Structure formats: structure tokens, C-alpha cells
Amino acid sequence: MKAHEAVMNWVTEELSSGRLRIGDHLPSERALAETLKVSRSSLREALKVLEALGTIQASTGSGPRSGTVVTAAPAQAMALLLNLQIATSHVEHSHVYEMRLLLETWAAEHSDPGRGDWDSAERLLKLMDDPDIAVEDFLQLDAEFHVTVSRTAGNPLISTLMDALRTAIADHTLARAQALPDWTTTAARLRSEHRAIFDALRSGERQRAAEAVREHIRGYYLETAN
Numbered sequence: 001m002k003a004h005e006a007v008m009n010w011v012t013e014e015l016s017s018g019r020l021r022i023g024d025h026l027p028s029e030r031a032l033a034e035t036l037k038v039s040r041s042s043l044r045e046a047l048k049v050l051e052a053l054g055t056i057q058a059s060t061g062s063g064p065r066s067g068t069v070v071t072a073a074p075a076q077a078m079a080l081l082l083n084l085q086i087a088t089s090h091v092e093h094s095h096v097y098e099m100r101l102l103l104e105t106w107a108a109e110h111s112d113p114g115r116g117d118w119d120s121a122e123r124l125l126k127l128m129d130d131p132d133i134a135v136e137d138f139l140q141l142d143a144e145f146h147v148t149v150s151r152t153a154g155n156p157l158i159s160t161l162m163d164a165l166r167t168a169i170a171d172h173t174l175a176r177a178q179a180l181p182d183w184t185t186t187a188a189r190l191r192s193e194h195r196a197i198f199d200a201l202r203s204g205e206r207q208r209a210a211e212a213v214r215e216h217i218r219g220y221y222l223e224t225a226n
Helices: 003-017 030-037 042-050 073-088 092-108 118-128 135-153 154-168 170-178 183-202 206-225
Strands: 055-060 067-070
Touching: 003 030, 003 042, 003 055, 030 042, 042 055, 073 154, 092 135, 092 170, 092 183, 092 206, 118 135, 118 183, 135 154, 135 170, 135 183, 154 170, 170 183, 183 206
Parallel strands: none
Antiparallel strands: 055 067
16 A cells, blocks of 8 residues: 555544544654554655645644644545546547536535525625626636535535536636637626526525526537637
């Protein structure tokens, strides 16, 4: 077993047992190397891998924020893997579109308004209403809005995948938007569609929400397909 696998297995077991929680510090480098029976140099390399995957965060210095802390940020790891997939495989615009349709319509169809963070979603919509907002800022808020409302489905894997996907395709999405001939008109339509999705989800109209999401994603895909 590789060192980073040994560390990952140990962290997973400690989290599952409740002996370790997100935000807790890992034991010292020496203590952890002795526990896992790996060299300290191998342990350091393993910790670098886990930090890149978002499992831990290492900070130098002294005080309560120093040391190695368990963060368990799965979206970061998934975004990294998706970036590699996009970079090394022939991933087309249509593939991103199909993935979004699959995830977001399912989330709408299984939504529960009682699980919604409607204040946060409303805040994002208001920020997007700024007529002077830059395209890249609008798109970041747009993606965050979609992730936020997807959490009403109560499936953390769906929202985590969506969060990772939006991070992985951010540059691709921006390039497509900047190539549009009339972003102002497009943004106005997107704002209106976001409001319709928001209203349907908050009122518990799942099918109307799913259809609104489907048409929203489909319309933008067709507009940016060329």
C-alpha cells in the first residue's frame, strides 16, 4: 500500500469512528509516521497528495490555526479529477450539457422546499441583477446559484458533483459566454429563467421546476453551441 493510501485509510477510519472530525488537527508528523509505520519523508509526500485532493490543509507557524487540519473538501478533489479528464480526453461542449441536464433536472425532480437555503439563493439573484456586473462574475454567481438550489434534493453527492463540474469548466464557460454577440440580452434572459426556477422550487412545484431547469440549460447550450 502506498503511503498516501495508508494515510487516507487512516483518516477515513478515524472520521468514520468519530475519533476525528472535520476541523481537527492530525497528530504530529513523527507520531503519525510511527502509527502508520511509514518513513517521515514518505509521510510528507503523502500529505502533499492529500492536501492537493482537499482532504487536509497544512499551515505553518504557531497557534490554533497551524499544523495539519482535516478539511475533507470532496468538491476540490472531484474538480481536480474532472480537470484532468477534460484535459486528457475528448470532452465536448455537448458532454458538459448532457451532464448538467442529468444532474440538475434530477435534483429539481427530487427537491424539497424545506431543505432550501432561500436567503442565499435570493442574495445570489440580486447580485446577478447588477447591470454593470462583469461576465465572469455573473457566471460565477450563476454557477453558485445552481449548486445552492440543487441542495434542496438532499443528495450531497449531486451538489458536490455540480460544484466540482462548475469549477472544472469555468474557463470553458467564460470563453463561450464572451463569444456571444449580445451578452446583455442573454444575461437578461438568464436572470428571468433563474427567477422562474427559484419560484418553482421554493413553492414545491417539482415538475415545473424540472422543466424550467431543462429549458434553461437547453436554451443556453443551443445559444453557445457554435
